[in-house]
Amino acid sequence: MRSNVKDKQFAVIGLGRFGRAVAATLHKQGYDVLCVDSDEARVAQILADRIASHARQLDSTQPAALREAGIFEQDTVIVAIGNYVQESIITTLNVKEGGVPHVVAKASSEIHMKLLKKVGADHVVFPEHETGCALARSLTTPGILDRFELDPDNSIVEVIIPEHFAGKTISELRLRSSFGLNVLAVSQDGKFEINPPPEKRLGKGGAMVVIGANQDINRLPI
Template structure:
């Protein structure tokens, strides 16, 4: 089903969300206080508007209370981000996602009712660090403050052994929930299945346990 989205703040983060949502054939209202940024996305977004979203009248005039999904991607102005979020929730917006600048900002956003708090710089930093630390790690997805999913490419030290032989769950406390093998995906793999070199293991677990497992794979 096609959904309506509004993105407030057209910096690099907000702009990338606008482009991706448009690629997914969603209707997107792009909003920023900077006229130049709005003009840049006038032909990309479904609609675009210039406005100070810390003003409740502006939010109402834009009809943002009728949107199910609003993404607040305001840059460095934490006060504007917080006030905009508070006004949107007071207006009854069902789902408000907000970019957080730091942990303090995130805690405030949680308290005022933000439905999703996003840490793009922190999360990207984690993904890059894990990929740089081991040639086996292909991707790293944070699920919560303490749990993540990691894609790990099987090297020689895992090849020709079964999950039962490796005893990964007992040894590290993490679970292999799927194996990608060429074009196939083996979901909830049988523990007796042998791992082949270049298989991609989808592993879920506590961050500390995942880190221990990753360290064991570092060449």
């Protein structure tokens, strides 16, 4: 068992825009990243840009190639071959059967997402869908600054404090009884107070982070 979080090892399979962005972010955070792609030019570019610790050109549909590259020894593998469904599914299956404990796969459609889950992906991301949903929400509910969906029915959201909430305490607003929401944090001037007390007074122009059902969040006057 690794004693340090930074010792956790990641591999990214597929070095398109999504895979490259994931690898670059992990590398900047100090993690060891192994990158692979079937395109030799993409592998060379990753190494030239010093985005990854190691990069290999290989066919990820071949289990032997993945084993030789050390993919099966990683803690988390991100399969970022979203636009090539067959290769994506076969690669995800290979990685899971190789014993990788945590596999994240990128999907390009709803059906692709279902198939990836069927072959064992622990987590599936659908960037285009998620970006579209986020844009629609930002246009229809501009008071929501950020959202993390716990599941299809519940979320954690950061919202601008509604004008008529300003100057009142959390206790006075009775958010739990009136809206079914719990306040996790309150910010003012960019600084967050976690688990604020009931007597915390909300300031104009600040933000609050709440958790609850989406239908209750939608009832907030934002």
